[in-house]
Amino acid sequence: MTPTLSASTLLWVPLAPLIGAFIVGIFGTAMGGNLLGRRAGHSITIAGVFIAFVLSAMTLWKVMNGAPVLNQTLYQWAVLGNTAMEVGFQIDSLSAMMMVVVTFVSLMVHLYTIGYMEGDPGYNRFFSYISLFTFSMLMLVMSNNMLQLFFGWEAVGLVSYLLIGFWYTKPTAVFANLKAFLINRVGDFGFILGIGLLVASVGTFNYSEVFARADHLATLNLPGTDRSLLTAALICLFIGAMGKSAQFPLHVWLPDSMEGPTPISALIHAATMVTAGIFMVARFSPLYELSDTALNFILIIGSITAFFMGLLGLIQNDIKRVVAYSTLSQLGYMTVALGASAYHVAVFHLMTHAFFKALLFLGAGSVIMGCHHNQDMRYMGGLWKYMPITWITSLLGSLALIGTPFFSGFYSKDAIIMAVGASNLPASGLAYWAVLSGVFITAFYSFRMYFLVFHGRERYDQDPHAHEHHHDDHGHGHGAKPHESPWVVTVPLLLLTIPSVAIGACVLMGFLFGDFFKGVIFVDAAKHPAMAYLAEHIQGWVELGLHAFVTAPFWLALAGVAAAWYCYMVNPAVPAFFQRAFHPVYRLFEEKYFMDKLWIDGIACSFMKLGRVFWKAGDQALIDGAVVNGSWRLVGWLAGVVRWFQSGFIYYYALVMILGVFALMAYFVWRSY
Numbered sequence: 001m002t003p004t005l006s007a008s009t010l011l012w013v014p015l016a017p018l019i020g021a022f023i024v025g026i027f028g029t030a031m032g033g034n035l036l037g038r039r040a041g042h043s044i045t046i047a048g049v050f051i052a053f054v055l056s057a058m059t060l061w062k063v064m065n066g067a068p069v070l071n072q073t074l075y076q077w078a079v080l081g082n083t084a085m086e087v088g089f090q091i092d093s094l095s096a097m098m099m100v101v102v103t104f105v106s107l108m109v110h111l112y113t114i115g116y117m118e119g120d121p122g123y124n125r126f127f128s129y130i131s132l133f134t135f136s137m138l139m140l141v142m143s144n145n146m147l148q149l150f151f152g153w154e155a156v157g158l159v160s161y162l163l164i165g166f167w168y169t170k171p172t173a174v175f176a177n178l179k180a181f182l183i184n185r186v187g188d189f190g191f192i193l194g195i196g197l198l199v200a201s202v203g204t205f206n207y208s209e210v211f212a213r214a215d216h217l218a219t220l221n222l223p224g225t226d227r228s229l230l231t232a233a234l235i236c237l238f239i240g241a242m243g244k245s246a247q248f249p250l251h252v253w254l255p256d257s258m259e260g261p262t263p264i265s266a267l268i269h270a271a272t273m274v275t276a277g278i279f280m281v282a283r284f285s286p287l288y289e290l291s292d293t294a295l296n297f298i299l300i301i302g303s304i305t306a307f308f309m310g311l312l313g314l315i316q317n318d319i320k321r322v323v324a325y326s327t328l329s330q331l332g333y334m335t336v337a338l339g340a341s342a343y344h345v346a347v348f349h350l351m352t353h354a355f356f357k358a359l360l361f362l363g364a365g366s367v368i369m370g371c372h373h374n375q376d377m378r379y380m381g382g383l384w385k386y387m388p389i390t391w392i393t394s395l396l397g398s399l400a401l402i403g404t405p406f407f408s409g410f411y412s413k414d415a416i417i418m419a420v421g422a423s424n425l426p427a428s429g430l431a432y433w434a435v436l437s438g439v440f441i442t443a444f445y446s447f448r449m450y451f452l453v454f455h456g457r458e459r460y461d462q463d464p465h466a467h468e469h470h471h472d473d474h475g476h477g478h479g480a481k482p483h484e485s486p487w488v489v490t491v492p493l494l495l496l497t498i499p500s501v502a503i504g505a506c507v508l509m510g511f512l513f514g515d516f517f518k519g520v521i522f523v524d525a526a527k528h529p530a531m532a533y534l535a536e537h538i539q540g541w542v543e544l545g546l547h548a549f550v551t552a553p554f555w556l557a558l559a560g561v562a563a564a565w566y567c568y569m570v571n572p573a574v575p576a577f578f579q580r581a582f583h584p585v586y587r588l589f590e591e592k593y594f595m596d597k598l599w600i601d602g603i604a605c606s607f608m609k610l611g612r613v614f615w616k617a618g619d620q621a622l623i624d625g626a627v628v629n630g631s632w633r634l635v636g637w638l639a640g641v642v643r644w645f646q647s648g649f650i651y652y653y654a655l656v657m658i659l660g661v662f663a664l665m666a667y668f669v670w671r672s673y
Helices: 013-026 040-064 093-116 123-142 146-164 171-202 207-212 214-218 229-244 253-259 262-271 273-283 294-313 320-340 343-370 388-401 409-421 428-454 487-513 531-536 541-548 552-569 574-581 581-592 594-643 650-672
Strands: 068-082 085-089
Touching: 013 093, 013 123, 013 294, 013 409, 040 093, 040 123, 040 552, 068 320, 085 093, 085 123, 085 146, 093 123, 093 273, 093 343, 093 487, 123 146, 123 262, 123 273, 123 574, 146 171, 146 229, 146 253, 146 262, 146 273, 146 487, 171 207, 171 214, 171 253, 207 214, 214 229, 214 343, 229 273, 229 294, 253 262, 253 320, 262 273, 262 320, 262 343, 273 320, 294 320, 294 428, 294 594, 320 343, 320 409, 320 428, 320 650, 343 388, 343 409, 343 487, 343 531, 388 409, 388 428, 388 487, 409 428, 409 541, 409 552, 409 574, 487 541, 552 574, 574 581, 581 594
Parallel strands: none
Antiparallel strands: 068 085
16 A cells, blocks of 8 residues: 655644744743753753654655655645745655754754753753754755745744854854854845746746746746846856855855854754755756756856865864864765756765764764863864764764765765766866865865874863863863763764764665656756766665775875874874965965955945945935934924014014005006006
8 A cells, every 4th residue: 555645744743843942942941931941941842853753754764665745735825916825845755855864863963962051051942942943944845835945944044043143142153143144145135036036937936836837937038138037047046055055155154153052063064954055956956957057057166165165174173163164065065966967966965964974063062072162173182092982983974974985975975976077067077176186185184183183192181271161061170081971962973873874875776766756856867967877887885885996086085094194193293394385375274265354354344334335325414314304404494484474463464464465466566567
């Protein structure tokens, strides 16, 4: 019997986290009188996310066993002419997979947060936020129309603003969340323009109805030009993805968002918010396949992000920022796969990356806890003796990240490199060079972090800034030795390790070449042969893993690990030599290509100055001065003039009357002649 999907059951997937967020956010905080304690707060939100995960897993199982796609409207909000604004679900293999990834990673983050945020005064508020974030992301991936997509898109942006600035008394956190919010608004401006162009052209927000008119859209031009309307709309949509998925040059918010608590780094930057753009482009594959211009644009942006953001990870000393720049680079890999029309591979890497990157972020948080909230890798070292579980799980996560054969990251990453190499688009040459070079860079910065943190000489007692570390140190003085994290931290690490190692081999053939994404992701094989090439050259997970040992990516990754070992374990003078010899390049990396200065000192300050001009000239001078103040001054002057005619003396009024009669007589005499 073929299983079926029920909209009434699926409704509880987003509602369960929302209800948990609502209850704890009100009754677990000062807003509702702190009626719920910490245990009740985390229990309610974890229960909500657990329900969502179980229902999502059941949904994925049904989809894999042949359940037909559910595309159903749940609520009609408004109708403008013939255009309906609705809330609805489209549950197919793509959305079901995303639901499981989002809820599983979120569940792990919720459990981890019990240990990491212990003692924080905003404990319940934090749980409310991350549960609300889960609801927002689920509404995004389950939507069947662009209006609901936009709601989820903006909701995750809003909640990420709250989470990044969670420690709102910390100036750097306030700056970081404002920066994230404003940069994302730049991308969202393009996103809403793209939606507007599509809706204005086809008169509907619904995905299936828009995709059914794809051929018609391809024939339209922008009014008054000979430029393709569809290409313009798709590039605008991707600009939205550039902001949400932190692609160059809208990437500058993501590294600074490390100012939020570590669980948020895992939740926002591993499986949810930053992958929203990747999901969106894959969902719109029926349209993107019709515009090579848009695909080339995506390839170029992804290439720049994958290569140049990885380079910045080489010089970072903050453990969370290394993982953050790694996220930027891996998002570039996914974007390159989208541009090569290997949407299957991009989504595959999205899934594998979600697990091993969440593992690395939570592992970094465990290290920070064990080192009493020191985040500087220069003052760690030798931690494998003190934190064995964190050590081994971080090692496995790093091996997955660099694409070690038979690990999850290997299958998705190598498939991206192969797909880009097989692409016939003009920008594919640049993209192939970028993703291939990125293999060495990824391996180097990943194992630089690994060696500095877990091996070598112990340096945890040399931190000159130990007294500055905020957040409580879980009962240990700053001079104490590192310690392993509690079970609520290590259990999520162990659970995330399993898919980080094994999920790639398990789903490789089904994801890329089976019927899993049939009817959901569309590829024009005649125009874009990347997926056909992969189908011809990938015969199975064992063969691909064995073949990897004679390919360039494997030897580049091995060279990166060996170079990191030599530079940070054998001869630590080498990095210092390169820093001195290539100081201008090092300065360029240290300043992050001066992109922050461009956005903050250049663009933001220019808009501030422009705003000040409008304020002074427009608001103060024209509106307040001329219109508002000028009008009452004019009325006052007229009143002053009129007052002279209202003296209150009878003889004065008699004189005016006589003069008036005289004036009338003179007028009529003049008219008679």
